[in-house]
Each structure stands twice: as C-alpha cells, then as structure tokens.
Amino acid sequence: MYTVTVRDHFMIAHSFHGEAFGPAQRLHGATYVVDVEFRRSSLDESGMVVDIGRAGEVLRATLGELNYRNLDDEPAFAGRNTSTELLARVVADRLAERVRGGGLGESARGLTGITVTLHESHVAWASYERDL
Amino acid sequence: MYTVTVRDHFMIAHSFHGEAFGPAQRLHGATYVVDVEFRRSSLDESGMVVDIGRAGEVLRATLGELNYRNLDDEPAFAGRNTSTELLARVVADRLAERVRGGGLGESARGLTGITVTLHESHVAWASYERDL
Amino acid sequence: MYTVTVRDHFMIAHSFHGEAFGPAQRLHGATYVVDVEFRRSSLDESGMVVDIGRAGEVLRATLGELNYRNLDDEPAFAGRNTSTELLARVVADRLAERVRGGGLGESARGLTGITVTLHESHVAWASYERDL
C-alpha cells in the first residue's frame, strides 16, 4: 500500500460547550497544522499516488473555507463542539467530496482512502480516517 | 475512525543483558518521549474521542511510576530487557487498566484501542498497539 | 555563555486592525508554542542556569494569564495589534518581572537575559530578546 502526505495549516477562533471543557468554554482559538494522507494500492501511470502539487492546492482551498474564521459563527457547526477530532472529519469529508468531484484529476479516482490529522499543539493532535 | 494523541516524557536508567547489546550492556539511560493514541469509531456526546486534559493527566500519572528510576531495580522488570518496545507495551497495558478502571471517565469506555510510541532519540522509536 | 530553554503553549482568539492583514482582520485564533531561553555567564552553585522544573511552572503561570482568552477583550492590549512578535515581548516582560520578584528563586538573580519565541505554525515564528 502506498501513501502520499501533504501539510498545511489554518487558524480559527471557537469556544466549547460543556463543563468538561473548563476554561476552554471561553472564546479562544487554535492553529491547526494539517496533514492529509492519500492512500492507494498501486501507482497511477505517472508513477504517483496523487499529484503532490495539485493535492496541496486542493488542501489549501479546503482549509481556506475555515481559515481566519470564528467557528462559533459558522452555520455548519451550529450546536456542535468543534473539537480537533470533529474538525479532522470535516476536512476529510470536504476533501473526499473534492476528490469525487474531480478536483484532483481523473487519476485520483484510484485513491482508496484518506487520513486527516490536525495538530493543535506540540503535545496534542487528532485524526480521522475514511475510505474514498 | 477517529484518534486523539497526547505527548509527554519520562527519564530512566537501565542496562541490557545479551552480547547483541554491545556497550548498551553497561548501565546507561534514556529520555522517552511518549505519544499515546486513543481510537474510537464515533465521537462521544461532547464531540470528543477522549477528554484531552484528562488523558494528559492519566498519562502523566502512568509515566510517574517509571520516571526518574533505575529500571534494573524495579521488580516488575526482573530478568527482562527493558527495551523501548517492551516499555511501550508496559505503558500501553497500564493505561488500558486505568481506562478500564474509569480513570478517563465513563465516556472513555467507548474507546476501541490505543497505540503507545516511545521515542528514544531523533533517529529511533518503538510502539505497541492493542485493543481496549 | 550558558542557556536553558523550556517549552509550553497557549491558545487564544484575536483579530488584527489594518488592511495589510487581509482576512486576518476577522476574528480568528492561534496556538502559540512558546520557547523561553534563559541566559547566564556562569552556572549557579547547583551547576544550573535555572531550575528547569521551576522555570516550567513560572512559564505555565505566565501563559495562564493569556490562555483560553479572546485578546480583543483584554484591556492590556486595547488599541494594539496582538501580533506574534508583540506577544513574544509581552511574555518576556512578564517573565522578567517574575524573575525580579523572586519567582525563580534567589539563584535566578544571576540570569543575564531571556529570549521568548512564539511559534504560530510550522512555517512562522517570532521572538523577543531582552536583558534581565
């Protein structure tokens, strides 16, 4: 099995609901350093899992929908805690939609899965893994 | 599948038995930077895999049983080489016991597995993966 | 010249004023991974630059005044852009005050300077260096 991973980041504000979150119930924020791993069982005819340059552009576009925003004001997240693990899923699902829509080219239809990891600090990160 | 990972470290002395270990048969030591990955298939009602703050505290308590010790003197390791891979298992098993004992709260009973990785230097690390 | 550096982090929300900031004029946030370097020309009688454990506690207390907050609401920053470089200075100045106040013990009076570095992502960081 082959994988290719690309890295980028985004910066948001948000707050959490629930006593378990303690001071994180206050409005604060985070930088998320994002790693997206693309998987496939054999290489395409160019010898690649995915075009790394194009993957980086699609990732940047996807993160651009979240970057420099207060997630508490985003209708997509109404009534939900935008935990690192939930955001990993959101990014993965939105990337999957772009792949299906041809955003990574025809050859990318051979991809079998992706894993999105969001690093919230040097001591904590979360990921979501799904098929494509 | 979702994961959340937290990082901490501990520092120990030990020695190895067996000619294969060469100079590492002498009493020496190591800093282990520890990553614990918690896995579950769906988020809990707060939108989390596990409470990151609480996970960090439980990890610290678990590592506290090993930190600043000479493992050659610990009855738990008598007659065994405390290799990085063995210690990864020890930390994983002890964490599993704490999770089962409720140390991470009721919601943590939905966790399906953990992987513990111990980094012994910038060029070598080991891990142990198990179900919960 | 000797140095000792300790690392911690904090997470805040804020926004910037000025067209140069583009989308960063919107309310967003950041994780800052913070490195504090302490400098002195000779070691103290225990053979240290500073007590690393105590330095970590003082750093945590200092960052606790900023952590999980919306800096736009903090009187201390009224009318100022809380850029990474400005926040590096704020942390350095507050740490300097604690050192002068004895927060790191008597021996820490031999420290000659500190440098505070705030990493805002994997591709950008800022620092402020000052004497003590």
Place this chain on the structure above:
Amino acid sequence: MYTVTVRDHFMIAHSFHGEAFGPAQRLHGATYVVDVEFRRSSLDESGMVVDIGRAGEVLRATLGELNYRNLDDEPAFAGRNTSTELLARVVADRLAERVRGGGLGESARGLTGITVTLHESHVAWASYERDL
C-alpha cells in the same frame, strides 16, 4: 503488535517525465529523510522487535546504493518516474530482500512487515507498506 522505527537519509538528483510535473521535469534533486518501521506480533527472546543497531546498519547499506547518485542514470529506474512513493517501495523491497537473506539475523525472520516513509520536505512525504 509491536514496531521499531529507525531513521536515516540520502541525497539524489533526478528529473520527471510528463507535463503534470511542470518545472520538476528539469534535472533537480532531493534529500529524502527515511523512516523504516519493522513490525512483529511478539518480541524475540532478547525482548526486541529487531536489533536497532543492526537495523540502522542495514538501512545505511541499502540507502548507500542510492545516495549521491543521479537516478536518471541508474538502469534500475530506466523509463520510470522516480517519485517519492516509488522510491519508498524500492527501499522497502530492497530491505525485505536483505531481511530474507539474513542481513538482520535469524531472529529477524519473525518480522511480519515493514513500512518505509520518505520525507522529501517539511510539507510532503510518501510511504510504502508491505509484508515480509
């Protein structure tokens, strides 16, 4: 399941064929930081997955066949794009052959698989995973 990973690197020149590669069609080069993960289900009699020292030597020997070379001149790669993902497989297959040949000792016959990851920069890497 246990793993042990060791890290090394190699530096090569190459060029890519195909319009999708844009300016990377020109002769250029890369440093690949290489992580090799060895897997096995139980530890050997010394309490190890694999002898880390010996694993490092075998990895260095394997990378030595590629290091400081122009891959465009290597018969092994004639007519193929030496993408990061392809090179990850080449390193994995060559290591597998050495393991089967006894290069890591008798005990290494208990290894069940390896994953080779090649980091081409701080924002992109690729891997190939296979059984042994």
Place this chain on the structure above:
Amino acid sequence: MYTVTVRDHFMIAHSFHGEAFGPAQRLHGATYVVDVEFRRSSLDESGMVVDIGRAGEVLRATLGELNYRNLDDEPAFAGRNTSTELLARVVADRLAERVRGGGLGESARGLTGITVTLHESHVAWASYERDL
C-alpha cells in the same frame, strides 16, 4: 530585539569539486528547508517586524530562481562549490536586495538584519547572517 521567521523549501541538483567531498563529487541533489529570520529593534506602526504574508511571498520568489534546477549549469555558481553555507549566503544576499528594492514595503526599511538557515537533512544545516 524582535525577530520574525518564515519557512519554505527548494530542491536542486549539484555536484562538488575536491577530494574532500568523496562521493558527493558525483551529481546528486538536495532538498533545502529554508528559514529566514528578519530582525528589527522596534515594531513598525502596525505592530510588526515584517508582514509575514509578504515575507513568505518574497521568499518564495527568491527560492523560485533556484528551485528545480541543476546548480552545476547556473552561470552564477560557475567555478564554485554550492555548499549549504554558500547557498545560505546567496539566498540572504538576494533577499537583502529585494528588501532594499522595496519588495517588502516601506516599513521593511526598518529591518536591521536577516539570518538564512538551510536544512539539508534532519542532521545537518547551515546559516548565513548579515545586516540589512
């Protein structure tokens, strides 16, 4: 003293002249991960050392003159070894020229110096420091 640092990378082929270089006399290549530190003694009126976004763009443009090239074919380096330390200076000098030319805006004229660091692997890097 304040600093701001931004990171990017470029990938080149080259070879070295002189027996001291051993196998590095053959045509090979490298990925250079580049950190550029900008220094100034006080913040500009926006509260910044330099506009991080603009600094990133100028760095990318500067590295674009070297990226995906065989440095052995570049007239600028004829008869010279393109060691990591020499390339650090080349990048620093070219950036300095752009700053003087207004590429980072009027406010950037308050910058007092830059340091360029090129990482050639996880175990070796070089830098060049100069005034502006």
Place this chain on the structure above:
Amino acid sequence: MYTVTVRDHFMIAHSFHGEAFGPAQRLHGATYVVDVEFRRSSLDESGMVVDIGRAGEVLRATLGELNYRNLDDEPAFAGRNTSTELLARVVADRLAERVRGGGLGESARGLTGITVTLHESHVAWASYERDL
C-alpha cells in the same frame, strides 16, 4: 557570519545532588540529542565552514566517551551535578580541544566559535557557547 550545524545523540545514567532536584536525586538517565554549531566569518577555499562529514565523525568520537555510561562513576564529574548545561560545556570544551589538535583538519583553524546544544526532551534543552 557563517555557521554549520551537525546533530547526533548519546544516552547516559546519572543522579543529582541537592534537594532542589526532587525525584531527580534518584539514579535515572537521559537521551541527549546534540547539535554542534561551528562558526566562521568567511568560507575556506573549498567553500565550506567545516567538512560536515568530518565534523560528524569528530562529534561521534567525542560523544563516544560519554555514551552508554553512568556519569556518577566517571572521575571527570566527581562532586559535580551533570546538568544538561554542564554537559553542553563538557562537549563544547572537548570538541574545542579536538579542533585545536587538528582533528577537523588545517582549514578548521579558521573557525571562530562553537555552540553545543543538548536536548533532554521535547520540552527542555540547554546550550554552551564559546570561542575557538
């Protein structure tokens, strides 16, 4: 000013004397990841600060005198706390002696200084800087 830095590591056991050290008064150990920065004002005739390969060998030899040892048993450290900052100086002084002795070649006599940094974990490190 130019610099070149190389990285290696060593693993030791030791204990500290003084109540301030708390549990670190017990016999424990550490992995030190070591960065050595060499400085000079102009490049040598080969276009280098120092021969990176040779620098790595000299560093390895220097660390070999400490590696896999219990520092409490080393006469060189009798009656002293082998703090990270002290060990940074020990490594720097021993390297300086080797440079003066010609261990890095004639050209290395143009070096003006070195800085040795020892990372004891992902959250703490220390350094010692000196002239050559």
